[in-house]
Amino acid sequence: MKMVSSQNKSVYIHIPFCDTICSYCDFCKFLKNDEWIDKYLDSLEKEIKSKYKNEILNTIYIGGGTPSCLNVNQLTKLFNIIKILNKNKECEFAFECNIENITKNKLKLLYENGVNRLSIGIQTFNEKYLNFLNRKHTKEEIVDKINVCKEIGFKNINIDLIYGLPNQTLDELNSDIEEFLKLNITHISTYSLIIEPNTKLYIDNIKNIDDNLDYEMYKHICNKLKDNGYNHYEISNFSALGYESRHNLTYWNNDNYYGFGLGASGYIDNIRYDNTRNINKYLNGEYIKESHKLDLNETIENEFILGLRKIKGINKEIFKNKYNKDIKEMDIVNKLIKENKLLEDEKNIYINKDYIYVSNDILVEFID
Numbered sequence: 001m002k003m004v005s006s007q008n009k010s011v012y013i014h015i016p017f018c019d020t021i022c023s024y025c026d027f028c029k030f031l032k033n034d035e036w037i038d039k040y041l042d043s044l045e046k047e048i049k050s051k052y053k054n055e056i057l058n059t060i061y062i063g064g065g066t067p068s069c070l071n072v073n074q075l076t077k078l079f080n081i082i083k084i085l086n087k088n089k090e091c092e093f094a095f096e097c098n099i100e101n102i103t104k105n106k107l108k109l110l111y112e113n114g115v116n117r118l119s120i121g122i123q124t125f126n127e128k129y130l131n132f133l134n135r136k137h138t139k140e141e142i143v144d145k146i147n148v149c150k151e152i153g154f155k156n157i158n159i160d161l162i163y164g165l166p167n168q169t170l171d172e173l174n175s176d177i178e179e180f181l182k183l184n185i186t187h188i189s190t191y192s193l194i195i196e197p198n199t200k201l202y203i204d205n206i207k208n209i210d211d212n213l214d215y216e217m218y219k220h221i222c223n224k225l226k227d228n229g230y231n232h233y234e235i236s237n238f239s240a241l242g243y244e245s246r247h248n249l250t251y252w253n254n255d256n257y258y259g260f261g262l263g264a265s266g267y268i269d270n271i272r273y274d275n276t277r278n279i280n281k282y283l284n285g286e287y288i289k290e291s292h293k294l295d296l297n298e299t300i301e302n303e304f305i306l307g308l309r310k311i312k313g314i315n316k317e318i319f320k321n322k323y324n325k326d327i328k329e330m331d332i333v334n335k336l337i338k339e340n341k342l343l344e345d346e347k348n349i350y351i352n353k354d355y356i357y358v359s360n361d362i363l364v365e366f367i368d
């Protein structure tokens, strides 16, 4: 069976430094340290030069950590490194920011260097929960900084909204959504709080909220954002028309991307790899921790697990072109259609919206 590899390529770059550590965070991150940042950027440049084969890129995403905690000189150094990358004319170039460390000067620098999408970690407007999460911004700062982003020229702005906080009520969530809507931005990513091991919340023995309330909150978010003109295009993501995250669609379309930086993951030419999370190894040029070449079954498994996260699901023709196989030849697809968990229209196969909240239970059925 022939498998056609995708031509689309993207780049993710991880900047693992933060000004403060949030109580729920289990990402790959460290408290900011200027000496390490300089060495890190040198190592990042070497890694990119050793792996990147000059492909033309559809998207670049600088994430973290908190990339916006770098100072202007460090950001200038980062953008000089990024000049190695060959962007196409329409390239989506996204940059993650935190409210407390974006300044007019930094935002101008980002804009002048071609960044055209900001992803801003706001999480909540509620000061009680901002404290609980150890986020350092205030409600007023959120509004002021978003206005500065818009003044400078950024049109494509994502904000993160967290819900399912201990003791949070539906009314509190609703007030948060109202505040988010007033910002009038193009994209909202939502996350239900998960208490991960190795976080302060876990150590403090904080528990997740009741599943039924979590489900009510998810439904409320979906309905409220839809009523306000946002398109629910992925389980947890909502956008104004035409402002879907093209970078994240690379993942969900099971397309190719490089992951550069500490703890980053990549998927290139059928190989999935994870970089080391050990900063000393990374600075010594030992970038990759593990890699694995996928066989056809694993690639198709990923196509379903990732592709069915999209509300539109998987396009039948694209599937056929990629794998030279009819999607309906798959027993598991027919079984799930019979159970009414998957639906199909002329073009796509997708999860029945009544099952979106429990989509993980459906996706695991694709794992051998």
Ligand code: SF4
Pocket (backbone or CB within 6 Å): 017, 018, 020, 021, 022, 025, 026, 027, 029, 064, 065, 066, 098, 121
């Ligand atoms: S959530 Fe983001 S800002 Fe907070 S510690 Fe983690 S990476 Fe840093």
